[in-house]
Amino acid sequence: MKTTDTPAAVPAESGAPVDRGGAPSGGPRKEKKEGTTLNVFSHGVLVIWAIMVGMPLVWAVMTSFKDDAAIFGSPWSLPDTLNFGNWSRAWSQAHMSDYFLNTVLVVGGSLVGTLVLGSMAAYVLARFDFPGNRFIYYLFIAGMSFPIMLALVPLFYVVDNMGLLNTIHGLILVYIAYSLPFTVFFLTGFFRTLPTSVAEAAFVDGASHTRTFFQVMLPMAKPGLISVGIFNFLGQWNQYMLPTVLNTDPDKHVLTQGLVQLAVSQGYKGDWSGLFAGLVMAMLPVLAAYIVFQRQVVQGLTAGALK
Amino acid sequence: MQHGKYRFVVGFLAVPLGLYTLFVIWPFIQSIYYSFTNWTGLSPEFSMVGFDNYARMLDDDIFWKSLQHSVMFALLVPLVTLGLALFFAFMINVGGRRRRGGPAITGVRGSGFYKIVYFFPQVLSIAIVALLFQFAYNPDSGAINSLLRGIGLDSVQPLWLGDPNIALWCVMAVLVWSTVGFFVVLFSAGMASIPAELYEAALLDGANRSATFFKVTLPLLWDTVQSGWVYMGILALGAESFAVVQIMTTGPGGPDYSTTVMVLYVYQKAFRDGQAAYATTIGVALLVVTLAFAAVVMRLGRRERLEY
Numbered sequence: 001m002k003t004t005d006t007p008a009a010v011p012a013e014s015g016a017p018v019d020r021g022g023a024p025s026g027g028p029r030k031e032k033k034e035g036t037t038l039n040v041f042s043h044g045v046l047v048i049w050a051i052m053v054g055m056p057l058v059w060a061v062m063t064s065f066k067d068d069a070a071i072f073g074s075p076w077s078l079p080d081t082l083n084f085g086n087w088s089r090a091w092s093q094a095h096m097s098d099y100f101l102n103t104v105l106v107v108g109g110s111l112v113g114t115l116v117l118g119s120m121a122a123y124v125l126a127r128f129d130f131p132g133n134r135f136i137y138y139l140f141i142a143g144m145s146f147p148i149m150l151a152l153v154p155l156f157y158v159v160d161n162m163g164l165l166n167t168i169h170g171l172i173l174v175y176i177a178y179s180l181p182f183t184v185f186f187l188t189g190f191f192r193t194l195p196t197s198v199a200e201a202a203f204v205d206g207a208s209h210t211r212t213f214f215q216v217m218l219p220m221a222k223p224g225l226i227s228v229g230i231f232n233f234l235g236q237w238n239q240y241m242l243p244t245v246l247n248t249d250p251d252k253h254v255l256t257q258g259l260v261q262l263a264v265s266q267g268y269k270g271d272w273s274g275l276f277a278g279l280v281m282a283m284l285p286v287l288a289a290y291i292v293f294q295r296q297v298v299q300g301l302t303a304g305a306l307k
Numbered sequence: 308m309q310h311g312k313y314r315f316v317v318g319f320l321a322v323p324l325g326l327y328t329l330f331v332i333w334p335f336i337q338s339i340y341y342s343f344t345n346w347t348g349l350s351p352e353f354s355m356v357g358f359d360n361y362a363r364m365l366d367d368d369i370f371w372k373s374l375q376h377s378v379m380f381a382l383l384v385p386l387v388t389l390g391l392a393l394f395f396a397f398m399i400n401v402g403g404r405r406r407r408g409g410p411a412i413t414g415v416r417g418s419g420f421y422k423i424v425y426f427f428p429q430v431l432s433i434a435i436v437a438l439l440f441q442f443a444y445n446p447d448s449g450a451i452n453s454l455l456r457g458i459g460l461d462s463v464q465p466l467w468l469g470d471p472n473i474a475l476w477c478v479m480a481v482l483v484w485s486t487v488g489f490f491v492v493l494f495s496a497g498m499a500s501i502p503a504e505l506y507e508a509a510l511l512d513g514a515n516r517s518a519t520f521f522k523v524t525l526p527l528l529w530d531t532v533q534s535g536w537v538y539m540g541i542l543a544l545g546a547e548s549f550a551v552v553q554i555m556t557t558g559p560g561g562p563d564y565s566t567t568v569m570v571l572y573v574y575q576k577a578f579r580d581g582q583a584a585y586a587t588t589i590g591v592a593l594l595v596v597t598l599a600f601a602a603v604v605m606r607l608g609r610r611e612r613l614e615y
Contacts, residue, residue, distance in 0.1 A: 039415070041402075042398040042402030042415055043402075045395070046399065046402075046421050049391075049421075049487070050420075050421060050424045053425055053427055053428060053488065054427070056440070057427065059443070075448055076450070076453055117323040117326065120320075121319065123319065124315075124320050130312075130313065130316050136324060139327075139332065140327065143332075144541075145598070147594055148545060148546060149574060149593065150573065150587065150591065151338060152334070152577075153334075153338055153348070153577045153583055153586050153587050154341060155334040156348075156577075158329070158333070158337075159330075173326060173330065176326060177327050180323060180326070181327075181331075184323075208315075209312070209315040210315065234430060237432070238431070238432030238435075240434040240549075240550045244574075255432075256432045257434075259434065259438055260434060263438055263441070276442075279435060279438060282435055287427065290426070294423060301429065302492060302496065
């Protein structure tokens with residue numbers, strides 16, 4: 001329900017000016033003036049912020065098509081010619097293709113793992129009474145507010161001792177572990193809202209607990225899984241701190257690390273245009289996906305914050 | 308539903324809980340233990356040193372600087388972000404021109420468009436945003452200074468990230484820029500669920516727009532604002548401030564440690580200077596600051612919950 005769509009409940013058409021709000025002493029003219037001023041003002045600030053958000057992004061796209069001379073000479077002018085060479089240089093020579101592949105592998109693996117393991121734990125915590133249930137639940141929740149960097153110092157050596165340092169599967173396991181707190185928190189709440197009768201019926205019909213979960217409960221939980229899945233996808237795709245600490249091998253770099261690496265090394269080589277092409281290359285797929293799945297993305301990202 | 312219940316519970320919990328304990332809980336416990344040792348991280352040998360690391364920390368000027376900056380991150384960034392977001396959300400939802408015979412309260416035209424655009428930065432990685440602004444802030448060829456030159460302000464050419472007096476503000480502004488949209492959308496959803504009758508009643512009683520904001524909207528949104536503050540503060544103390552400071556400022560940590568934050572200092576001590584034990588000590592301080600921050604915001608913000 002939106003305020004903007006709600007039909008008027010007050011007798012706005014009754015003709016009495018005082019019913020139309022505004023200052024009680026003001027007649028229709030004064031009221032109209034206040035409305036117009038406010039309208040101009042609110043549109044003004046909203047447009048300014050929209051420009052402030054949009055400009056840097058537009059600037060980056062423009063810059064990614066220029067050659068280096070134009071980048072330094074006239075940063076705000078439109079590119080004279082579209083230098084697609086920047087893009088191909090960034091894709092192949094600057095290893096953007098490798099970074100993309102690594103990111104897809106890591107995020108693909110950890111997203112599936114997070115959803116499977118997270119929903120298993122959340123289901124058990126939401127639906128079964130057993131000693132320690134609350135303790136385990138709060139143990140998971142606590143992970144949301146602790147500063148991760150504190151754990152990363154010993155974690156580096158834990159991961160190293162297990163031979164998982166600088167490996168894709170090691171990174172996947174760590175991503176899953178750090179995504180579990182929010183996932184468990186969100187899905188526990190979600191499973192609690194699902195009706196119990198369906199699961200009981202399946203159970204009476206002879207399905208095992210495991211089967212009930214995978215064939216009855218998971219399909220019912222699909223909306224929740226989509227929300228938390230989008231949340232985790234963006235969080236893991238955009239992750240920077242975990243790979244910076246645990247994934248120091250340049251061949252295994254994910255996109256965010258690769259770009260930062262690129263910024264440092266292109267600085268020496270002076271290939272700024274290639275770097276901007278890389279930046280835009282990394283930005284566009286996520287922005288495009290957001291525009292297409294706008295409603296779901298907003299729902300997924302704000303799901304946890306609204307009760 | 309009792310048959311085989313415990314076997315099922317254990318079977319389902321074992322892997323997620325095991326993974327979580329091994330990679331999250333256990334390292335946390337370890338790092339508190341390590342903060343009382345002289346472990347370098349480079350060799351497996353170390354011994355207990357009691358509170359030496361903590362005593363050293365209290366004498367460490369850079370630590371105090373980083374603490375000060377982190378506290379500013381946790382207090383100012385959410386304050387400005389949430390303030391702007393509330394203002395924009397209110398404008399989007401309530402600032403519209405009243406059409407004849409329409410509802411007393413309307414959103415501006417194109418409110419959907421604003422919400423889409425404002426949300427853009429939220430889907431980008433903070434690392435990408437930081438890189439983008441590092442170039443935008445470049446004193447010679449960056450977007451900001453050349454824009455200033457373009458509109459005739461040739462004399463106003465700050466060094467931005469190179470100036471120790473403003474570098475921290477530049478970095479904080481980037482976090483604000485990237486997060487405002489998220490809260491605009493969040494607050495818009497909250498405002499949309501406030502019944503229109505409440506606004507209408509307030510307007511009938513002669514309240515102007517700003518009074519309706521402070522007397523109707525804000526109190527009803529208070530829970531969301533408060534949890535938003537805690538959420539944003541934890542991010543600004545941790546992962547987000549790490550990314551922006553580490554990527555954007557020279558050193559990293561800025562000229563004359565002007566942008567060093569606690570989370571970056573932990574990282575540098577552990578993985579650059581080979582002082583893992585001291586790093587965990589600063590990490591423990593960061594943990595204390597984070598928990599204290601959350602407790603203070605929750606306590607100060609406690610109000611009677613309004614049902615509607």
